[in-house]
Amino acid sequence: MAAHLAGDHDQAVRTLQQAYQHHLDDGSPEGALRSAFLLGMIFGTTHQQSLLNGWLGRAQRVLAELPANARDGSPVGRGYVAVLELHRSLGAGEFERVGALATEVSAIGAAHREANLLALGLVSQGRFAIYGGAVHEGLTLLDEAMAGVLAGEPDGFTSGLVFCTAIEGCQEIGAVDRMSQWTSGLLTWCEGQPWVSAFAGPCALHHGQVLTLRGSWVEAVAEFTASTLRYDRQGQPLAAGFAERERGDLLRLRGELAGAEEAYRNAATHGCDPQPGLAQLWLGQGRSEAAVSAVRRCLAETGIPARRISLLPAAIEVMASTGALDEARALTEELDGLARLTDCDPVLAAAAFAHATLELAQGDAAGALPYARKAAQLWSSVGSPFEVARSRVAIGRALTDLGDHESARRELETTRAAFESLGAEPSVVALDALLVSAGGAGPAGLTDRELEVLRLLAAGHSNRVIATDLVLAEKTVARHLSNIYTKLGVDSRTAAAAYAHAHGLA
Secondary structure: OHHHHOOOHHHHHHHHHHHHHHHHHOOOHHHHHHHHHHHHHHHHHOOOHHHHHHHHHHHHHHHHHOOHHHHHOOHHHHHHHHHHHHHHHHHHOOHHHHHHHHHHHHHHHHHOOOHHHHHHHHHHHHHHHHHOOOHHHHHHHHHHHHHHHHOOOOOHHHHHHHHHHHHHHHHHHOOHHHHHHHHHHHHHHHHOOOOOOOOHHHHHHHHHHHHHHHOOHHHHHHHHHHHHHHHHHOOOHHHHHHHHHHHHHHHHHHOOHHHHHHHHHHHHHOOOOOOOHHHHHHHHOOOHHHHHHHHHHHHHHOOOHHHHOOOHHHHHHHHHHOOOHHHHHHHHHHHHHHHHHHOOHHHHHHHHHHHHHHHHHOOOHHHHHHHHHHHHHHHHHHOOHHHHHHHHHHHHHHHHHOOOHHHHHHHHHHHHHHHHHHOOHHHHHHHHHHHHHOOOOOHHHOOHHHHHHHHHHHOOOOHHHHHHHHOOOHHHHHHHHHHHHHHHOOOOHHHHHHHHHHOOOO
8 A cells, every 4th residue: 555655546556456366366365355445445535436346346255255264253354345335335325324334344343453444434434423413423433533543543544534534524514623633633644754645635625724714815725726736646536626616716705716717617627516616706797697596506416414514605695695585594594403403613603694694685784783793703713714804794784784884884994904914805895885885985985095095106106115005915006096096087096196186185
């Protein structure tokens, strides 16, 4: 397996195939079974289902042809075959078999102190329990599997698999604390074995997801790009597509729409559905019908509750924004149920934000306000600055609708700084419009920040100098100038400066 861990997939397969045959020739069926298991796992984890099926068949045949006394004396061999059967069932969508197989693998691993089997069985049991709605039981099983991995008990291949499976399980249900902790563990594990490249792709992907949550967006984009390259090198196109979808989501939030569209296109090319992020991009472009159709299709295709958790917030946003309030309400109630089931802060926060969005869409600002405040509080405890800022926008909107313009203006101006710090350009633009309606606008509807930019422009400063003085990106200054020109009805720096001098704004 050293070749596989080092990223030489072809060499690993050739060596294991030769080992399988040599073990058979030498009368060592246990060795042949072990080689067949490793080959099945390599093909299974790289989504080559037919090859997994083929080596599962060989492993089953070797096990069946063992003399009865040897077969009974080799239950660990049955454990490895059960792991392959579990992966085959997952690939075939035969989920009804997964629970029993995972339990069997764990039992064999525990009875025979076989660390690899125990870790693989526990992590599979944990994911299965979560999918079945037993979230706390599932997380406890994941904890137990990870305890063995962090203690260095399984081999390198198994440890990498368990790391990734456990992190993905936590990500699906918003168990952020575990996700962050285990991603940190995976990073340390990968850094301690720089020659191991087989898990470099997932390591970068999960690190990028944590960085996104924490607001380190530039670094996150770099991690997603690295993950795509590493997965491509390892011949794992679907996983590369997942990384591209994550990159597209982040570029969309940064306002780099051409880059986002390209990333979503790459995701689709790799076999990964780029939704619901692409639908959210379409919504921002005014393509409401396309966005609603895509979201409805995704909802129809996604039946497993744990996998709907990440889909529902985007679906509710699209439905509420397009006036499909009955559908938005039903989806919000579903998200409520999942939030109670998981009891994870990010899901509880997403449900509260969905309620705030829905109440605002229905014109009930008083009803929206407590939900928006709850969402901001929960996202703050999670440590997600972008989601906190989004929730504070909802607070500002509610305050504006309630006529408390001064409180709204203060809320929105603070939030604006948070969006600027993140580089969330579309959110800044949307917020400027809210600031005007909240009574935070100056002459000609200029915001405080636009007045600062205008004064520096009128003083003859370049965009670069303005950016330095106000600690902004030059791109942000350019956007401010575009807004200023529009509000003043001018088309040049000279005309804007003239307006400022004429109106005492310089």
